[in-house]
Amino acid sequence: MSKRSKPSSKSITTFAFVAVILLLIVIVTDIQGGKKAYGKSSSAMGASVFLTLCGGDEKVADAMIEAVKHLDSDCLSPTIQGSDVFNLNANSGQPLKVNAETADVLKKAVEISKKSDFTLNIALGQLIRLWGIDGDNPRVPSAEEIEAALNTADMSRIFIDGNTASIGAGQLIDLGAVGKGAACDIAAETAKRLGVKAASISVGGSVTFVGQKSVSGLKSLFGGSELLWSVGIRDPFGSVNDTFASVKVGPVSISTSGNYEKYFEENGVRYHHIFDPKTGYPSDSGLVSVTVFSDSGLLSDALSTVAFVLGYEKSLPILKEYSAEAVFVFPDKTVRVTDGIKESITITDSEFTLI
Amino acid sequence: MNKSTKQKPNYPMLISIYGILSSLAICLSYLESLIPQIPFFPPGAKLGLSNVIILLSLTFLGIKGSLFIFLAKSLFALLTRGVFAFLIGFSGGVGAFAVSVILLYVGRLYKRGYISLAGVSIISAAVFNVFQLIAAVIVTGTNFLSAYLPFMLFASVVSGLITGIILNLSAPTVKKSAAKLILR
Amino acid sequence: MIKDRLTELNKAGIKKGDVIIALILVLASFLALLYSPGSSDSTEKYAILYHKGEEIDRINLDSIDNPYEKPYILNGLKAIIRYEKGSAAFIYSDCRDKLCIERGQIKGQADASVCLPLNLVLIIEGGEREKDMDAVVY
Known part of the structure; x- marks a missing residue:
């Protein structure tokens, strides 16, 4: 009888064969799994909407887009007749019943405004209309006009009680500073309610990530970090498609405020659309753009406006208070970040320096 | 004393073996068709897993037998996947078959032991992928050649090595057992 | 060693x-x-549709604000491609295997979606090197 000193080649073969078939099955299901992401783009609220869902389909995407449209046309739009904001503005001074979503946004916005010492001011409607940056004939108003407009911006005249709200007579509220972020929040809520496990939501440039990004099983073996989403930050000096950095994040909301989004030039001076409520003029705090990362879309949107107006140093306290992180860009292409971002940001454009 | 010098093959056994090998090849072919699109491969190209069966049969069944199995598998592919997707895989298969035959039966590389079945497998996989690429370019009339070539060449080394090693270990045993079964 | x-x-x-x-x-x-040809940085991203090897349509994907669907009828067979900002996809085809639809959205440079029975090849050209970003905040 011959002794075999190593396992017979027959058993090696069978084992190998079975292993290969199993591997195949793993690979096939793995690739199938990684492909489940569903993407859809659309427009709502006057902006582009991009959705990528894991565990969702067209119906869910449409529901999310509907929710955003509802938030716009029924709640926050200042121009669509019948929306809560439109009604409040048209009947300033009178208490009106508003949608639950509107009340919620108003309450949150008011709270942030207070905390920011009214650097965020949602009653700047008259000032914004005065400058006309959204329209065809923007102009630099006179000092008297500006003062008059600022006199209507007293936020203490805004009341919210349950689903009833009222603003001071002659006031105009404008939620442009938080609208897109709020839209992201409502889209995220809708997605979660409909069972979506992970999603990437972008409304007019404000981004919210839900859950953890799903990667195919094999890839996750190699890159097991919690921060899998990757968000690019627009290059404030470049065109729409250029980014200067990318940041790895978990499920957070991100918004950017900058002097490049909406502006007009007169006599060689650029006037952008983010006003300093204290002066009535576009803010001048030494920043070109600031990107804020926080737990909610509305918060990130609001804080990015606040941080842009306050500038780098003065905005650090309020960012800390809300546990938010930020990326600041200066006119000389230098970049400063809060501590939480240091490890996760990668500058992809060599003209920018991180300090 | 008259002794017949040629043994008659056990035909039923032979048929069963053809059957088993053909179904294995078809099985693998089906499995790989489930993969929607291999990253970095042109759309419609396949991994070529069933080639391992063909190569295996070439080592002990001879050219005619292996050709039969190859055609059986290809017919299945034609019937289930449609003409156009079939053409790409088939071109690859024909190239791989031809190359394998040349390497195994003609020339010294394999016979003299310079390369093992692993080497044959790698070359066969490379030819398979290159022919698929050429077929894709001809059929679609566009030129994606340069974009996909590097990945497909690299992939053929990987797949060729894996299947090659399996073959190295299993082929001799299979050959012996098959010989015993067929020539009984 | x-x-x-x-x-x-x-x-x-x-x-x-x-x-x-x-x-x-x-x-x-x-x-x-x-x-192999290097991928270009930051040029305009186009989706090019070839029929039997000849270019029959070229869409600038960067400039699309509202996604739309475009039907193509060739030799009596129909296919519809949905063009969105930065990506394109087959959403309908008269072919039997529907592999093109299964392929889904393509958006990276040199990504392709092919409908062999209809002799259609959809390829993405140009566009910034896929920086592997899930979204851009602006």
Whole structure:
């Protein structure tokens, strides 16, 4: 009888064969799994909407887009007749019943405004209309006009009680500073309610990530970090498609405020659309753009406006208070970040320096 | 004393073996068709897993037998996947078959032991992928050649090595057992 | 040291020639990589549709604000492609295997979606190198 000193080649073969078939099955299901992401783009609220869902389909995407449209046309739009904001503005001074979503946004916005010492001011409607940056004939108003407009911006005249709200007579509220972020929040809520496990939501440039990004099983073996989403930050000096950095994040909301989004030039001076409520003029705090990362879309949107107006140093306290992180860009292409971002940001454009 | 010098093959056994090998090849072919699109491969190209069966049969069944199995598998592919997707895989298969035959039966590389079945497998996989690429370019009339070539060449080394090693270990045993079964 | 590795490999039946062949092919694949056309940075992203090898449509994907669907009828067969900002996809086709639809959205440079029965090839050209970003905040 011959002794075999190593396992017979027959058993090696069978084992190998079975292993290969199993591997195949793993690979096939793995690739199938990684492909489940569903993407859809659309427009709502006057902006582009991009959705990528894991565990969702067209119906869910449409529901999310509907929710955003509802938030716009029924709640926050200042121009669509019948929306809560439109009604409040048209009947300033009178208490009106508003949608639950509107009340919620108003309450949150008011709270942030207070905390920011009214650097965020949602009653700047008259000032914004005065400058006309959204329209065809923007102009630099006179000092008297500006003062008059600022006199209507007293936020203490805004009341919210349950689903009833009222603003001071002659006031105009404008939620442009938080609208897109709020839209992201409502889209995220809708997605979660409909069972979506992970999603990437972008409304007019404000981004919210839900859950953890799903990667195919094999890839996750190699890159097991919690921060899998990757968000690019627009290059404030470049065109729409250029980014200067990318940041790895978990499920957070991100918004950017900058002097490049909406502006007009007169006599060689650029006037952008983010006003300093204290002066009535576009803010001048030494920043070109600031990107804020926080737990909610509305918060990130609001804080990015606040941080842009306050500038780098003065905005650090309020960012800390809300546990938010930020990326600041200066006119000389230098970049400063809060501590939480240091490890996760990668500058992809060599003209920018991180300090 | 008259002794017949040629043994008659056990035909039923032979048929069963053809059957088993053909179904294995078809099985693998089906499995790989489930993969929607291999990253970095042109759309419609396949991994070529069933080639391992063909190569295996070439080592002990001879050219005619292996050709039969190859055609059986290809017919299945034609019937289930449609003409156009079939053409790409088939071109690859024909190239791989031809190359394998040349390497195994003609020339010294394999016979003299310079390369093992692993080497044959790698070359066969490379030819398979290159022919698929050429077929894709001809059929679609566009030129994606340069974009996909590097990945497909690299992939053929990987797949060729894996299947090659399996073959190295299993082929001799299979050959012996098959010989015993067929020539009984 | 190489000889030791070789004898290790011999257990799996690997011979000298095998290793040489493998190395040659790996080298060839890297050479092919060098000679393949480099992807351009930041040019406009286009989706190009070829029918029987000839270009029949070219859509600038960067400038699309509202996604839309475009039907194509060739030799009596119909296919519909949905163009969105930065991506395109087959959403309908008269072919039997529907592999093109299964392929889904393509958005990276040189990504392709092919409908063989209809002789249609949809390829993405240009566009910024896929920086692997899930979203851009602006």
